[in-house]
Structures are given as structure tokens and as C-alpha cells.
Amino acid sequence: MTERSCDLVVIGSGPGGYVAAIRASQLGMKTVIVERDALGGVCLNWGCIPTKALLRTAEVYTNMKHAADFGLKAENIGFDLKAVVERSRGVSARMEKGVGFLMKKNKIDVVMGTARLEKGAAAPVVKVKTKDGEETIKAKHVILATGARARTIPAAGLEPDGKFIWTAKEAMIPDVMPKNLLVIGSGAIGIEFASFYNALGAKTTVVEMVDRILPAEDAEISKFAEKQFKKQGMNILTSASVEKLEKGADAVTATIKTKDGKTQTVEADRVILAIGITGNTENLGLEALGVKVDRGHVTVNDWLETGVKGLYAIGDLTGAPWLAHKASHEGVLCVEKIAGVKGLHPMDVTKIPGCTYSNPQVASVGLTEAKAKEAGHKIKVGHFPFVGNGKAIALGEPEGMVKTIFDEKTGELLGAHMIGAEVTELIQGFGLARSMEGTEEDLMHAIFPHPTLSEMMHESVLDAYGRVMHV
Incomplete structure (x- = not known):
């Protein structure tokens, strides 16, 4: 059995865990990260990244089948499923190596094994079962970033079997x-x-x-x-x-x-x-420590504190929204709070963009129209269709829509909702507006480049105030 001490232990190396570890290292903390499977967690290895590789294949394949629409010729269109999967796995493997490089660059110790918590003085003691035995890590602070897994239905033959x-x-x-x-x-x-x-x-x-x-x-x-x-x-x-x-x-x-x-x-x-998904809370020793778990997720306050001295939790483990960028933001926020960084604000979930990478893509930030009304806002709503945008027509992507929702009295951008080509790349424009407390006036006065899909964002704002140009 070996033993070491440090300032911070992060359990889990997904986009919440490894980003938290990097920020901690930047702030001068001696940091250890524990991972039981592969660096990068589910997101990088079995979620966000490999699925986008698969969806890119589907996008290219669909475009190939419509080659004639662009004056091109493509015959005997087909695909090699094994090669499709191998490309996706290769992308993940490359990204995993990248996380390993970041750990070395930031002088973060990586311990591969399964962690369990026991009561400690400043914070819970972390016991890690490795291939070589057991290691004990004593730290001033511990962050749980163990993520989540697919929710299943243990009834009516609905249990996953890996085959059918x-x-x-x-x-x-x-x-x-x-x-x-x-x-x-x-x-x-x-x-x-x-x-x-x-x-x-x-x-x-x-x-x-x-x-x-x-x-x-x-x-x-x-x-x-x-x-x-x-x-x-x-x-x-x-x-x-x-x-x-x-x-x-x-x-x-x-x-x-x-x-x-x-x-x-x-x-x-x-x-x-x-x-849906459920948090990976089992076999961590949470019950003995008195950590509250509600419907499969660890309960935390605005600063990601579990209520147990020195123990924090971030990311999917803490519940919706189950998004990698939410986990990363929480990781940074948690570490900076531990380090005493001034001027921090709790995370506002209405400022977190959500993206679905289907065809067509879907992206949103802030309140839906229904939620805005439920919250008591009198609203102005703008729309703009992809079919009114020159770049969308040139791309052969005329199906889509941008929708914006404003508070009638203050002009605050309450929400933005988009569907169509590349909206997952466009949504951060509205995300930035939400973060900076932008109003309709700010967005109207912004100059959007032409010809771009982003012009539809501008037009949607204009439409909410009766000033739309191109429909």
C-alpha cells in the first residue's frame, strides 16, 4: 500500500474532472486525478466526440446522395460500417491521448484505478484500488466528477443485453x-x-x-x-x-x-x-459520509459543495442539464471558489447553450416561449426562416428557423432557439448576448457579416420589433 498527499483530488477525468484539475494546477494546487477507465471520461470516449464523428459520416453520406443537386456526379454510393466505426474510435483515441498530454503539461498526477471515500480530517480520504494494489491519497479538497451512465428500465424485457x-x-x-x-x-x-x-x-x-x-x-x-x-x-x-x-x-x-x-x-x-441518464454514485462510500443522493444524483449547493467538509461534486453526477460544457464550467467554478478567487457568480443554467447534432441540427439558450410566459414576462418574439438567407440557399440548406424571445419592457434577450444547418456553431452568439445581459438594441446595432448564416440571427431580432428586412 502506498500513500501520498496533495491539495486536491479529482475523481473522474471527463470534461468536468480534467478541466477542474487543469485549473487547480494553474492556481498552484498540487493535484491528483483518479480515473478507473480512460482519460476523457464518457464524453470523449463514448459520448460527445465519437457520436459527432458518426454524425459527420452521416452528413457526408447524405450530401453524396444529393451530389446531382450541386452539379456533381457520384455513382454507386455506399459505406463500410466497420470503417465508419473505426474512424469514430480513432477520433476518440486521439482525443484521449490529448488529455494525457494536458495532464503531463500541467504536472497533474494521474492514478488509474477505482476510488472509494473514507472519513478524513480536512476532507474525505481517497482509497484507490489499482492494478498494483491500493493507494491512499490524503488531500485538503476532493471533487467528485464520476459522471453518469444510461438509465435503464429493469422490467418488461427492456433491459439492455448488448445484442438486440x-x-x-x-x-x-x-x-x-x-x-x-x-x-x-x-x-x-x-x-x-x-x-x-x-x-x-x-x-x-x-x-x-x-x-x-x-x-x-x-x-x-x-x-x-x-x-x-x-x-x-x-x-x-x-x-x-x-x-x-x-x-x-x-x-x-x-x-x-x-x-x-x-x-x-x-x-x-x-x-x-x-x-436519460443516472449518476455514478455507487460504491464511492457516499452513504457512510452522509452525502445526500436524490434520484441518482448528488445534491450540491450553488458552489458545488456536498455538505461534507472538503467534498464537492460537479457535472452529470449532480443532475441536469447533462452537458459537457456545463461540467467544465462547474469544474472551474468549484476550483476557483476553493482557491478564494474574488468576483465569482453561481452558474445560471439559463445561460448554458444546448445542442442536438441531428440533421437538422437544433440549438437553444435561455427560456422557451412557454417558460418566459410562465415566468411572468410580457414578450416580443421574432422569427427568421433559412429560406430567406442567401448563404443557406447557396449551401442547399433552406430548411430551418431562428427564433428569439425578448422581454417587452426591458429588451432583455430571454431565449433563442434555432433549427437548421450549423446552428450548433451559431448559438454561442446568443449565449454571449445572454451572458453579457444583451438587449435587442445591442443585437440590432451589431454588424453581421454577409453572406453568412449568422445574418438570420440579426433578422430574427429585427423581426421581433417589426423591422425585419428579408422576408
């Missing part, structure tokens, strides 16, 4: 391309996988329990997205639930209860469960 019923992990490394695919859940994860497999030719059915897909998004955006996905051939069932799954020799039969109370069956080669 997949979680996101199996869906990223398919052994076969399903002819018929059932996706249970229509949040960002479900819709991204549905978009990928549908683009590559799988006949795809999406089942959602509530009355619309992408239920966290603005209702208008959800409606627009459903229309586009159906045009692409997806079968979408809302206000519906999967009652049971019955496995056959080479397929699964799903019994689905629809909104009218009737049932129907859908046969699928593969099923993807995308019904």
Missing part, C-alpha cells in the same frame, strides 16, 4: 447495420442516434412518452424538427410508451401503447434505449 437492446455505448459500435431500428426516447441522445441510423438507411421508429419530440426545446422547434424527420422517413410516435419487448431469434417485437390507449407492435432488428 443497446445503450448509447453499443449504438456507437454496431456489429451490423439494422434494417429496422427502434429508438426509445427522443431527447438529444435518442434523436442523434435516430438521425445517424436513418441517414444510413435503417427504417427508424422513435417512441416518446410526452406529446412531442425533443421535449426540452421550444414547442415550435420541436414541431419543425418532427416535420423534417418525418420527411426523411422516420416513424415518430409521441404520447406513446413501450410496454414490453419480446426477443426472437434475430429480432425484437415491441408492444407500444399509443396516445389513444390502443396498442400496436413494431418489429426491429435492434433497439436503442435513450431514456
Whole structure:
């Protein structure tokens, strides 16, 4: 058994954990990071990054099939599924090496193993089971960044088996391309996988329990997205639930209860469960320490404190929104609070952009129209369609919309919602406006370059105030 001491231990090396460790090192803390699997966590190895590699393949493939629209010729279009998956895994492997480089550059010690907490003086003591035995790490502060995993349904045959019923992990490394695919859940994860497999030719059915897909998004955006996905051939069932799954020799039969109370069956080669995630709280010793866990997530205050002296938690482990950039921001905020940095502010979740990398892409920040009204705001709403934008037409991407919501009295930008090509890159413009407490006047006076998709952001603002130019 070995023992070491440091200022900070970070348990988990995902985008929250490794960023927290880097910031701590920058602030002069002797830092150790503990990881049980691979540097970069789920996001880098089995989530954000590899799925974007897959979706890029689907985008290129779709464009190849429409080559004639651009005056090009492409014949015998096809794909090699094994090569598609290998490219995705290669991207993740490259990124993992990059995180390792950052740890060395910032003089952060990496301990590979499984951590467990025990009571300590300044903070819990971290016991790490490694391949060589056990290591004890005593620190002034400990940050939990253990992330989350796919939520499953332990009933009615809905348990993932890795063969017919997949979680996101199996869906990223398919052994076969399903002819018929059932996706249970229509949040960002479900819709991204549905978009990928549908683009590559799988006949795809999406089942959602509530009355619309992408239920966290603005209702208008959800409606627009459903229309586009159906045009692409997806079968979408809302206000519906999967009652049971019955496995056959080479397929699964799903019994689905629809909104009218009737049932129907859908046969699928593969099923993807995308019904949310739950925090990795087990076997960490949290119960003995008195850490509060609520519905699978660790409870923290505005400064990421768990209530146990010297122990903090960040990222997906602490609940929604389950976003890598939220975890990174929390990691920095937590470390800076520990270090006594002045002028800090608790994180405002309404300033966190959300992105779905389907085709079409979806992005948003701030309040939906419904939430703005519920909060008591009198609002002004602007819209601008992609079909009115020259760059969108030139790209062959005329389907989409930008929607902005303002407080009528103050002009504050309350929310922005977008669907269409590259909106996941555009949304940060509105994110910056939210962070800087921008008003309609600030956005109207900003000069947007031409020809760009970003001009639609400007036009949407103008439309909210009756000044739109190009529709």
C-alpha cells in the first residue's frame, strides 16, 4: 500500500474532472486525478466526440446522395460500417491521448484505478484500488466528477443485453447495420442516434412518452424538427410508451401503447434505449459520509459543495442539464471558489447553450416561449426562416428557423432557439448576448457579416420589433 498527499483530488477525468484539475494546477494546487477507465471520461470516449464523428459520416453520406443537386456526379454510393466505426474510435483515441498530454503539461498526477471515500480530517480520504494494489491519497479538497451512465428500465424485457437492446455505448459500435431500428426516447441522445441510423438507411421508429419530440426545446422547434424527420422517413410516435419487448431469434417485437390507449407492435432488428441518464454514485462510500443522493444524483449547493467538509461534486453526477460544457464550467467554478478567487457568480443554467447534432441540427439558450410566459414576462418574439438567407440557399440548406424571445419592457434577450444547418456553431452568439445581459438594441446595432448564416440571427431580432428586412 502506498500513500501520498496533495491539495486536491479529482475523481473522474471527463470534461468536468480534467478541466477542474487543469485549473487547480494553474492556481498552484498540487493535484491528483483518479480515473478507473480512460482519460476523457464518457464524453470523449463514448459520448460527445465519437457520436459527432458518426454524425459527420452521416452528413457526408447524405450530401453524396444529393451530389446531382450541386452539379456533381457520384455513382454507386455506399459505406463500410466497420470503417465508419473505426474512424469514430480513432477520433476518440486521439482525443484521449490529448488529455494525457494536458495532464503531463500541467504536472497533474494521474492514478488509474477505482476510488472509494473514507472519513478524513480536512476532507474525505481517497482509497484507490489499482492494478498494483491500493493507494491512499490524503488531500485538503476532493471533487467528485464520476459522471453518469444510461438509465435503464429493469422490467418488461427492456433491459439492455448488448445484442438486440443497446445503450448509447453499443449504438456507437454496431456489429451490423439494422434494417429496422427502434429508438426509445427522443431527447438529444435518442434523436442523434435516430438521425445517424436513418441517414444510413435503417427504417427508424422513435417512441416518446410526452406529446412531442425533443421535449426540452421550444414547442415550435420541436414541431419543425418532427416535420423534417418525418420527411426523411422516420416513424415518430409521441404520447406513446413501450410496454414490453419480446426477443426472437434475430429480432425484437415491441408492444407500444399509443396516445389513444390502443396498442400496436413494431418489429426491429435492434433497439436503442435513450431514456436519460443516472449518476455514478455507487460504491464511492457516499452513504457512510452522509452525502445526500436524490434520484441518482448528488445534491450540491450553488458552489458545488456536498455538505461534507472538503467534498464537492460537479457535472452529470449532480443532475441536469447533462452537458459537457456545463461540467467544465462547474469544474472551474468549484476550483476557483476553493482557491478564494474574488468576483465569482453561481452558474445560471439559463445561460448554458444546448445542442442536438441531428440533421437538422437544433440549438437553444435561455427560456422557451412557454417558460418566459410562465415566468411572468410580457414578450416580443421574432422569427427568421433559412429560406430567406442567401448563404443557406447557396449551401442547399433552406430548411430551418431562428427564433428569439425578448422581454417587452426591458429588451432583455430571454431565449433563442434555432433549427437548421450549423446552428450548433451559431448559438454561442446568443449565449454571449445572454451572458453579457444583451438587449435587442445591442443585437440590432451589431454588424453581421454577409453572406453568412449568422445574418438570420440579426433578422430574427429585427423581426421581433417589426423591422425585419428579408422576408
